Amino acid sequence: MPSSHPSVVASAAKAAQAAAPALGAFPLTRRSALLRDLARTLGDHDVRLASVAEDETRLGAERLKGEIHRTRVQLEMFADVVEDGGFLDAVIDHADPSALPAPRPDLRRMLVPLGPVAVFSASNFPFAFSVLGGDTASALAAGCPVVVKAHEGHPRLSDLTARLAADVLPEGVLTVIHGREAGRELVTDPAIRAVGFTGSTAGGRALFDLAASRPDPIPFYGELGSLNPVVVTPAACVARGAELARGFAASATLGQGQFCTKPGLLFLPEGHGLDEVLRGEFASRAPAPLLGEWIANSYRTTLTALAAHPAVRPLHNPPQPADPRHAAPALLTTTAEALRTSPELLEECFGPASLVVTYTTRNDVLETLRALPAGLTATVQGEEAEDEELFHALTAALYTGRLVWNGWPTGVAVTAAMHHGGPWPATTSPLHTSVGTRAITRWLRPIAYQNTPDAFLPPPLQDANPWNVPREVNPPGVPGSRQG
Amino acid sequence: MPSSHPSVVASAAKAAQAAAPALGAFPLTRRSALLRDLARTLGDHDVRLASVAEDETRLGAERLKGEIHRTRVQLEMFADVVEDGGFLDAVIDHADPSALPAPRPDLRRMLVPLGPVAVFSASNFPFAFSVLGGDTASALAAGCPVVVKAHEGHPRLSDLTARLAADVLPEGVLTVIHGREAGRELVTDPAIRAVGFTGSTAGGRALFDLAASRPDPIPFYGELGSLNPVVVTPAACVARGAELARGFAASATLGQGQFCTKPGLLFLPEGHGLDEVLRGEFASRAPAPLLGEWIANSYRTTLTALAAHPAVRPLHNPPQPADPRHAAPALLTTTAEALRTSPELLEECFGPASLVVTYTTRNDVLETLRALPAGLTATVQGEEAEDEELFHALTAALYTGRLVWNGWPTGVAVTAAMHHGGPWPATTSPLHTSVGTRAITRWLRPIAYQNTPDAFLPPPLQDANPWNVPREVNPPGVPGSRQG
Numbered sequence: 001m002p003s004s005h006p007s008v009v010a011s012a013a014k015a016a017q018a019a020a021p022a023l024g025a026f027p028l029t030r031r032s033a034l035l036r037d038l039a040r041t042l043g044d045h046d047v048r049l050a051s052v053a054e055d056e057t058r059l060g061a062e063r064l065k066g067e068i069h070r071t072r073v074q075l076e077m078f079a080d081v082v083e084d085g086g087f088l089d090a091v092i093d094h095a096d097p098s099a100l101p102a103p104r105p106d107l108r109r110m111l112v113p114l115g116p117v118a119v120f121s122a123s124n125f126p127f128a129f130s131v132l133g134g135d136t137a138s139a140l141a142a143g144c145p146v147v148v149k150a151h152e153g154h155p156r157l158s159d160l161t162a163r164l165a166a167d168v169l170p171e172g173v174l175t176v177i178h179g180r181e182a183g184r185e186l187v188t189d190p191a192i193r194a195v196g197f198t199g200s201t202a203g204g205r206a207l208f209d210l211a212a213s214r215p216d217p218i219p220f221y222g223e224l225g226s227l228n229p230v231v232v233t234p235a236a237c238v239a240r241g242a243e244l245a246r247g248f249a250a251s252a253t254l255g256q257g258q259f260c261t262k263p264g265l266l267f268l269p270e271g272h273g274l275d276e277v278l279r280g281e282f283a284s285r286a287p288a289p290l291l292g293e294w295i296a297n298s299y300r301t302t303l304t305a306l307a308a309h310p311a312v313r314p315l316h317n318p319p320q321p322a323d324p325r326h327a328a329p330a331l332l333t334t335t336a337e338a339l340r341t342s343p344e345l346l347e348e349c350f351g352p353a354s355l356v357v358t359y360t361t362r363n364d365v366l367e368t369l370r371a372l373p374a375g376l377t378a379t380v381q382g383e384e385a386e387d388e389e390l391f392h393a394l395t396a397a398l399y400t401g402r403l404v405w406n407g408w409p410t411g412v413a414v415t416a417a418m419h420h421g422g423p424w425p426a427t428t429s430p431l432h433t434s435v436g437t438r439a440i441t442r443w444l445r446p447i448a449y450q451n452t453p454d455a456f457l458p459p460p461l462q463d464a465n466p467w468n469v470p471r472e473v474n475p476p477g478v479p480g481s482r483q484g
Numbered sequence: 485m486p487s488s489h490p491s492v493v494a495s496a497a498k499a500a501q502a503a504a505p506a507l508g509a510f511p512l513t514r515r516s517a518l519l520r521d522l523a524r525t526l527g528d529h530d531v532r533l534a535s536v537a538e539d540e541t542r543l544g545a546e547r548l549k550g551e552i553h554r555t556r557v558q559l560e561m562f563a564d565v566v567e568d569g570g571f572l573d574a575v576i577d578h579a580d581p582s583a584l585p586a587p588r589p590d591l592r593r594m595l596v597p598l599g600p601v602a603v604f605s606a607s608n609f610p611f612a613f614s615v616l617g618g619d620t621a622s623a624l625a626a627g628c629p630v631v632v633k634a635h636e637g638h639p640r641l642s643d644l645t646a647r648l649a650a651d652v653l654p655e656g657v658l659t660v661i662h663g664r665e666a667g668r669e670l671v672t673d674p675a676i677r678a679v680g681f682t683g684s685t686a687g688g689r690a691l692f693d694l695a696a697s698r699p700d701p702i703p704f705y706g707e708l709g710s711l712n713p714v715v716v717t718p719a720a721c722v723a724r725g726a727e728l729a730r731g732f733a734a735s736a737t738l739g740q741g742q743f744c745t746k747p748g749l750l751f752l753p754e755g756h757g758l759d760e761v762l763r764g765e766f767a768s769r770a771p772a773p774l775l776g777e778w779i780a781n782s783y784r785t786t787l788t789a790l791a792a793h794p795a796v797r798p799l800h801n802p803p804q805p806a807d808p809r810h811a812a813p814a815l816l817t818t819t820a821e822a823l824r825t826s827p828e829l830l831e832e833c834f835g836p837a838s839l840v841v842t843y844t845t846r847n848d849v850l851e852t853l854r855a856l857p858a859g860l861t862a863t864v865q866g867e868e869a870e871d872e873e874l875f876h877a878l879t880a881a882l883y884t885g886r887l888v889w890n891g892w893p894t895g896v897a898v899t900a901a902m903h904h905g906g907p908w909p910a911t912t913s914p915l916h917t918s919v920g921t922r923a924i925t926r927w928l929r930p931i932a933y934q935n936t937p938d939a940f941l942p943p944p945l946q947d948a949n950p951w952n953v954p955r956e957v958n959p960p961g962v963p964g965s966r967q968g
Contacts, residue, residue, distance in 0.1 A: 021880065092901060093897070104899065105897060107899055108901055109900075109922075114914060208696075208701065212692075212701070213693075218908075391940050392940070396505065401931060401932065402932040407935050413577070413591055415591055416956065417575040417577040418593070421929075423700075423929065431928070438593075442915075444915070445885075446885065446915075447884070448886040448901060449886075450886060450891055451889050456872060474900075475900045
């Protein structure tokens with residue numbers, strides 16, 4: 001797929017800009033209907049979409065079917081969120097003529113769309129984080145038109161999805177462009193008001209830097225890399241070590257390890273005695289294709305470098321298959337002390353490989369966890385009756401967006417309480433999530449109306465509340481003074 | 485005041501980092517008590533504080549007394565916000581073992597402090613946006629220790645305020661440093677997790693760039709410049725032109741025009757006939773001191789450049805006073821077309837000067853408003869019975885954080901519905917406000933707990949809700965699928 005010409009990028013951004021006022025002014029019911037129509041379209045064409053996706057990504061029919069389902073659920077979830085209207089965060093403070101030291105005006109605040117959004121889609125979720133994925137769904141729900149930079153790994157699927165969406169959406173509301181250079185032009189296009197990105201730390205950082213260096217810097221929400229450490233307490237290792245080894249292997253190799261929540265580090269107490277079980281689990285999984293040869297190349301390079309490190313020894317590191325797109329799962333091991341003192345071991349290996357890290361004392365593991373970069377998830381496998389105090393010590397040392405107890409980090413529930421984010425380098429914006437209903441907050445900005453006639457106000461702020469949105473009226477906080 | 489030595493900056497940041505876990509773990513009642521103690525301390529020492537402030541800023545006793553009151557109210561407002569607990573945005577999604585295509589875990593999400601915050605205080609609010617001002621109050625309310633870079637305009641007041649605060653706060657929770665170079669070191673210190681800034685666009689941009697270029701970029705909330713246009717409709721001009729001219733002059737010269745909400749542009753219909761009233765209003769206001777000689781210098785330079793522009797003529801532009809710290813109010817005029825085509829006329833003139841912009845047709849004013857940079861406020865003076873349609877056209881053309889109807893932009897109420905922010909160049913972060921209760925969101929990040937035993941959870945997420953915070957339980961949004 002050739003890179004989109006600069007004039008195509010500029011036209012897409014301009015069309016999004018032209019479409020923004022009308023989309024932002026739609027009644028909420030109309031905006032939610034668009035999202036439901038998109039969900040229905042995905043369902044109507046799921047066989048054809050899955051077939052093109054399988055051809056490009058090799059993710060397997062079952063997984064792709066499930067992912068289309070998730071993508072529909074996401075669109076419908078945001079339709080619900082739009083209809084509810086709570087995302088507008090409407091707040092009304094009535095005037096207080098007797099406020100001291102000066103009368104207080106009537107103030108009404110709500111959130112409005114930021115404007116056209118650029119979405120960089122992910123290689124590993126051709127539906128759920130691509131053209132009609134979570135970033136697009138949340139941006140449309142917020143009332144922002146979207147220009148998607150398609151991932152190089154599934155360009156035909158991206159174009160097909162965009163064509164199907166075009167039958168549902170007003171002109172300019174969703175456009176797909178192709179190519180890295182086109183992506184860079186998109187981030188610097190004056191019409192674009194925010195960027196969502198899912199991908200590598202290096203790629204995300206380069207685009208973040210572009211967004212921040214614009215004459216008018218814009219928000220950049222990058223969901224980047226994560227090591228997703230799993231810590232097994234000594235008590236859990238004794239109680240159910242073998243079961244945990246099997247669960248870990250299943251999570252680390254799910255989807256060939258091509259998830260941003262893949263557990264890349266397994267902390268086990270020294271003398272854990274699980275080498276054989278772990279080796280067996282990883283060895284039992286046959287080589288399989290990755291998303292593309294470029295991912296397989298990167299997997300092999302990173303794995304080779306890790307395996308060659310003097311502090312690392314293999315538990316299971318078979319020769320990689322002849323087919324350059326395929327990958328064999330691998331498991332290496334090192335010590336907590338080595339991990340703490342060797343930053344080069346902290347590189348994410350995207351694909352079905354993980355590192356077992358043995359720790360000696362409680363201090364040894366805590367000190368090492370504190371040295372890890374922030375991540376999307378961290379998991380503690382412990383015994384409830386014995387590990388409460390240790391849980392608190394471990395979680396104080398872990399810098400993460402989601403803490404999993406006695407579960408696995410893969411499997412990201414799409415709900416209101418989900419947080420899929422974290423401080424740098426997990427993301428470029430520690431305040432926001434890219435999964436779940438709160439993802440909509442990335443594309444909205446507040447506006448306040450002062451002393452405005454009721455009939456002039458947008459419906460969510462009118463006294464009669466004609467759209468019946470949740471509102472806070474005169475919420476907590478001392479009636480303020482005014483000055484300045 | 486000499487610039488703080490690099491080792492002093494590093495120590496302050498390290499002390500803030502050391503204080504962060506305990507401050508973040510305080511029960512909400514204890515955190516709110518700290519804020520109330522700080523408010524009380526300001527009240528106990530108000531005479532002494534106002535005296536030092538007057539000596540440094542020359543803002544006048546009455547204004548300074550009012551500002552101390554506002555600063556106390558802000559601290560108390562955030563104490564209320566903390567006690568309420570709604571700012572934690574706690575959300576609980578119960579497990580759903582029957583969810584399709586896979587069981588859904590129990591997920592509980594809340595906001596936690598980002599960590600140590602750097603606050604750059606403002607010249608024009610020695611209390612309300614300085615050591616114990618809104619940025620500090622909201623950061624402490626969020627549970628974040630603060631290192632304040634004092635403004636060069638009131639270093640002694642900053643040190644005095646910090647000493648008084650030290651009697652109330654745990655060690656390391658609030659420190660003051662001095663000097664521009666020290667400020668730059670602070671923004672790049674690894675312990676600092678976010679920055680709040682109030683000041684000029686140039687100064688804010690330089691620090692924003694530093695924050696964005698860190699190895700680990702951090703959020704930077706800069707409240708920068710704003711032209712604060714006021715648009716008078718033809719109907720309002722006929723109905724109450726002279727009254728509006730007087731109101732405008734009062735707002736533009738309030739506090740010697742040293743407010744970020746000072747109306748810098750007054751749009752009047754051609755042939756408005758208000759030159760004499762406006763001239764008289766500005767001429768009646770005597771020269772008075774500004775915050776410092778550096779501000780007066782900048783005022784004179786900017787005013788001279790504007791007045792020398794070929795498209796600008798003076799309405800009232802007297803010689804500036806001999807005292808280099810003093811400034812005489814000034815009013816210039818130009819046309820909407822000239823403003824639209826001369827970007828050099830869009831420079832903010834901080835101080836008691838404004839520009840009257842005459843417009844011909846409706847299109848003339850709309851086109852010019854669309855060409856303005858985004859601002860903190862925009863004001864429409866209109867007639868309710870006649871101007872509804874024009875109000876909608878004007879507000880669609882204005883890119884702003886707060887829309888004022890038939891009022892003036894100065895006088896920023898400190899409430900929940902206030903929005904004091906806006907897209908670049910009004911701020912560096914269009915999503916956030918620096919005034920009002922929502923300012924706390926800048927210093928918080930989400931964390932989600934998955935399947936965690938009730939007793940292990942932080943109190944706001946425990947089933948029994950021992951702190952009795954507002955929570956959403958199973959809020960709108962289709963029960964999500966899981967994958968990835």
